[in-house]
Amino acid sequence: MVDIKQLHNKCKQSLRLYFHNQKNSLLQTVCKADLKYSPLNLSEFSAIELISGTQHIQSLMQDWKMKAVHGRYPHALDAPEVDNAASNEWLIHSGIYAETEGFMIAIQDQVIATRNYSKYIMRATVENDLCRRCQKQTETIHHITGACVTLAATEYLTRHNQVAKIVHQSLAIQHKLVTEELPYFKYTPDAVIENRTSKLYWDRSVLTDRPMPHNRPDIIVVEKEVNQAFLIDIGVPNTHNLQDCYMEKYRKYQSLAYEIKDLWKLEKVEVIPVIISTTGVIPKSLNTSLEKFNMVEKRGAIQKSVILSTSSIVRKFLNMN
Ligand SMILES: [Zn+2]
Known part of the structure; x- marks a missing residue:
């Protein structure tokens, strides 16, 4: 966590020291003469108070969590089912443009000009705070990122498929069903690919x-x-629905798993949900699922694809009138 005020004070402190340590008599005179004429106020010799690192960060975290709206995100990261460190990894490793990074943080902090935000936080005159697309529910940031019915079959499906493609391609490579690795957005999975040892289905109904x-x-x-065999189903819900989404996917395909086991005469069939939140929050279940397929190193790519998709969904949405 970066504290801008603290950074500012550190810079001011080191600049002051630099001038005070100069032997040049002209600069020494300037220092004495600077009675708050410059932002450095060089006539002042006392050190600027810098608060100690860890304690200061902890108190900032506490202040953040106390905030009614912005505090929801840090609280969500503290939930027992969430991998806090992994959820923040995109800030270090993703290579996402600063504009998109800032926009995603605004989404996480819920400071986006939705109709609900404009009406209740900004206290602007908003006649109707229902969603500009579906006109059915209040237009909140969560509604836009993961709950608007008009976006389900298009925007949300594309986001979901990006994650599914990363998983599919990784499996196809591991099982030597494809040889060349493509960027996930250029990868088009075949409905069925098979070799002597493995068979991989993409979005296919199973006849039972x-x-x-x-x-x-x-x-x-x-x-x-x-x-x-493994039945894999992808879910990209809003953060507060991570656990429900996992359980829903897990239960949904149990009957099919039993049926396939008998029908295809297999020893074992497991249902593996692959779940990540719309804002890139990573549940511990995602680690377990990816470990099952030796693809934990794909976690960053999955997180990045979701963050880029959600940012683009929100941008497009807000540009509509
Ligand atoms: Zn809607």
Whole structure:
């Protein structure tokens, strides 16, 4: 965490010291004469008070968490199901442009000019705070990032598919079903790819004897040599829905897993949800899921793709009238 005031004071302190330590008599005279004429106020010799590191950061964190609206994000990161460090990794490693980084932080902090924000926080005159797209629910930032029905089949699906493509391509490479690694946004998975040892399905309905309410997980990987399969389903919910989304995906495909086990004569079939929040918050379950497929190193790419997609969804949304 960076404290701008603290940074400013440190710079001011070192500049003052620099001038005070000059032997040049003219500069010494200037120092004495600077009675608050310059921002450095060089006639002042006392040190600027700098508060000690860890304690200061802790008190800033506390202040942040106390804030009614902005405080929700740091609280969410403290939730037991969330990997706090991994959720912040994108700030260090993603290489995202500063503008997008700032915009995503504003989304996380909920300081985006939605109709709800304008009406209740900015106290602007807003006739109607219902969503400008669906006109059904209050237009909050959460509504835009993950709950507007008009965006589900288009924007949210594209975001979801970006994550699914990263996972699919990684599996395809590991199982030697493809040889060349493409940027995920250029990668188009085949519906079915197969070799002697593995078979990989992309978004395919499974035909079963009994009709199944849910028979189309995003990805199915069959490992023929060990006679097992994994049903993988991707979810990109808002942060407060991470756990529910995981459980929903997990339960949804249990019946299909039992059916496939019998039908395809497999030893084991497991349902593996791959869940990450719309703002890149990483639940611990994502680590477990990625570890299962030896692709923890893809976590950063998944997080980056979601953050870029959500930023673009919100930007486009706000540009509509
Ligand atoms: Zn809406």
